[in-house]
Amino acid sequence: MDLCGKTKPHMMYKNTEEIVSRKTCSSTGCLKAKNGNIIMEKDKILERWAEYIHELFEDIRKHDHNIMKKNFAGPPTMEDEVRAAMKKMKAGKATGPDGVAVEMIEALEQYGVEKLTSL
Numbered sequence: 001m002d003l004c005g006k007t008k009p010h011m012m013y014k015n016t017e018e019i020v021s022r023k024t025c026s027s028t029g030c031l032k033a034k035n036g037n038i039i040m041e042k043d044k045i046l047e048r049w050a051e052y053i054h055e056l057f058e059d060i061r062k063h064d065h066n067i068m069k070k071n072f073a074g075p076p077t078m079e080d081e082v083r084a085a086m087k088k089m090k091a092g093k094a095t096g097p098d099g100v101a102v103e104m105i106e107a108l109e110q111y112g113v114e115k116l117t118s119l
Helices: 007-022 042-057 079-088 102-107 107-119
Strands: none
Touching: 079 102, 079 107, 102 107
16 A cells, blocks of 8 residues: 555555544443543433433523513504405405304495404
8 A cells, every 4th residue: 555545456455444433332221421531430420311301401501591571562553454454355265253254244245344453
């Protein structure tokens, strides 16, 4: 094999892998501790996993972190929005739980639009 590894690339890659790779022990059932030491005892491994999960999901924020205030008011609905929604509704469809069909609201004309807008 020459220095560049051109004649036997498979061997070059194998040798490079042996030199630079890090050996892991996941297949043998061991784990690294927080300080980097290898843990091989089952009880210690379970303790480390519990510690890791606790750290992963620990909430370090103060208890007074931003709590969303429920403000459902929002901007007022405009009559044009109600009219546009009514145009999108299909006529001849079954009523919902309120028992009001779109044809009923359309029959009320401006009064129906005003009532829906106020809701």
